Amino acid sequence: MKQLVQNLKNGQTILEEVPAPQVRRGQVLIRTRRSLVSLGTERMLVEFGRASLIAKARRQPDKVKQVLDKIRTDGLIPTLEAVFRKLEQPLPLGYCNMGEVLAVGEGITDLAIGDRVASNGPHAEVVSVPRSLVVRVPDGVSDDEAAFTVIGxxxxxxxxxxxxxxxxxVVVVGLGLIGLLTADLLRLNGCRVIGLDIDEQKLALARQKGILTLNPAVGTDPVTAVTALTNAIGADGVIITASADTDDLISQAARMSRKRGRIVLVGVVGLNLSRAEFYEKELTFQVSCSYGPGRYDEVYEQQGHDYPLPFVRWTENRNFQTILYLLSTGQLDVKPFISEVVPLAEYQTIYGQISRxxxxxxxxxxxxEEPVQSAVTLRETRYEGAKGVVGxxxxxxxxxxxxxxxxxxxGAHLKTIASAGGLTGTLLARKHNIAVSTTDYREILTDPDIDLVVITTRHNLHARLTVDALRAGKHVFVEKPLCLFANELPPIIEAQQASGKTVLVGFNRRFSPHVQRxxxxLGGDRAGExxxxxxATMNAGAIPAGSWVHDRAVGGGRLLGEACHYIDLITYLTGSRVVAVCLNAMGQQPSETTDSASLLLRYENxxxxVVNYFANGSKxxxxxxxxxxxQERTLVLDNFRTLRGYGxxxxxxxxxxxxxxxxxxxRRLVAQIRRGGEPLIPLADLINTTQATLAALDSLREGRWVEVRVSRVEPAGTPVAGTPVAGNPVSHEQG
Structure with a gap:
């Protein structure tokens, strides 16, 4: 992949060819679509790199002191060698990235492959960013607009x-991009905003936003002007977003402030404060740290431990979300600020003249890069004949x-039951004549007598436990859904194909005597012709809002957790597989966990x-x-009690x-395991139903039909070399 770096020794800005990063635990791998050049910060880095050694030393006097100390302790030559080695290390440029998710590391459950996201990733074709610094982009926000998230x-x-x-x-000193965004956000906050700059182009943009402007370059004294505009009171607050080597701006901010006014420094200026200016007015001064609480905190950023919202309302990630919300509602309009959109390969158009x-x-x-939309080839597996012992x-x-x-x-032989607490498992073991109760599910996986592992936990554990059981050489029955996120499906397929064992999802409705009839x-095996x-309509009824089922990361929501039943049922009756879905949900802004929606399914044949899943009907x-x-005939099944035929x-x-x-x-599963034979539900059906359900959530989020790839199936025993996995390539770390 290509990445922009700055050589601090010779001043060159280089588009370097480097290996793509690997996704790690707690991180998100992103293919970049846009990145925003922070002209202020990056101009400073480029100019620093192009400066002579003496000029570099003048710009960083604190570093000069460190060098002099090192010369005294280590000697001149070793110190110079260390300085030059440091300058030779290329510095990645950029921190305003927008792209789509390629893969997610272990522990991330709320992002999926293909999601559009903004992050503080650098200017690179692929970036790996901690989850705390990544935020999903709403549908109504364009790629160009989303690139403003971090700087906003x-x-x-x-x-x-x-x-x-x-x-x-509030006075905003310096109307570069951060200054213009700050002024516009203050205006949205209901403030009277005065913008201060010497560039008439920037002042004109500010005036378009309804901001009062002052230009010291034409003889206007900012302190006098602000005093006059505030009826001799002074500004309630001053935000300095400019960069300057002198102390003039901080002094000017103090003099234009009212008594007990507040000054916040976002930019970089000299900080030799006048005690008298601050003392007489009891002014408050604070330096702002980047995007918000959590910045540079390894526990928050790298380890993913969020600050509790009731105590830290606005973290850096929640600030990102706020900017995107304002963009999505149209309250914040950044399009007038876009001067140019340049292909990455033509980066010198920007950096070659960045100083001017x-x-x-x-x-x-x-x-x-468009993802390859090839189908997945699967090798079907069989039950080989075994004891049929169940854990x-x-x-x-x-x-x-x-x-x-x-x-x-x-007639299943139930040997072991595992439960987290032990008590419920023991009580059920006693009631159903199960020999062993344990709190360690791995006892089931390591027991050579057990052929079949039955997984009936909360939904967020289904994928991991299925993979663990397959790797342990067990057949698997897992209650629906098979998984909650797209990145969980490829490891299941890989484990199943490698183990040769079968997976059955609890789509029990196709085994009802009514559905069999x-x-x-409809023609049996020829129904698909x-x-x-x-x-299919489910009058599901409401469940409490605080239920774990509604939690996207734990239960997945009722559509994901239950509507899959009906996709499988329709697939079985039609004798075909889903190729496209479209989901429409009730409400102005329905979420992925909504429980009143209609799903349209288009089949290959x-x-x-239509799956109507409603929680707002009468019980x-x-x-x-x-x-x-x-064929001019109709079947109506009522509540799995009465089936009526017409025609x-x-x-x-x-x-x-x-x-x-x-x-x-x-009954069929136990018999098949004992005598051997074909799986009760083809693997390709299970995968197609899972993909269709996940695609339905994509459809809801994107407001469009979403295509679903249909897998090819090789007969049992056919070698399939290098079996591809469903979806885009994904790295999945195992804990």
């Missing part, structure tokens, strides 16, 4: 330290009320499906309903007690 947060943090109130007068540049904001545009991980309500009774009814009436329309109405329309010569109705297929699912 610098101005915002200065404002937060100033703590202005509605109607106060009058640009406000220069953007670098990166080449876009269960998870002892929650579903396990006790539904899963264990169904396993017992199917529907399949037969006839396109059909299917509508031309069939269509007096039936919970589930399935309608199939094909069928020899069928009109099937009525049973409610049967959603749990017992039949496990």
């Amino acid at each position: 947060a610098i101005g915002l943090q200065g404002i937060r330290l100033l703590n202005p109130t509605l109607g106060e007068t 540049s009058r640009a406000i904001a220069s953007l670098l545009r990166y080449p876009v 269960i991980i998870g002892a929650g309500n579903f396990a006790g009320a539904t899963l264990l009774p169904a396993l017992q009814a199917a 529907m399949k037969a009436l 006839v396109p059909m329309n299917i509508v 031309g069939a269509t499906g 007096a109405y039936a919970k589930e309903r399935l309608e199939v329309y094909a 069928f010569a020899n069928f009109s109705r099937l009525r049973t007690g409610q049967d959603k297929g749990h017992t039949e699912q496990f």
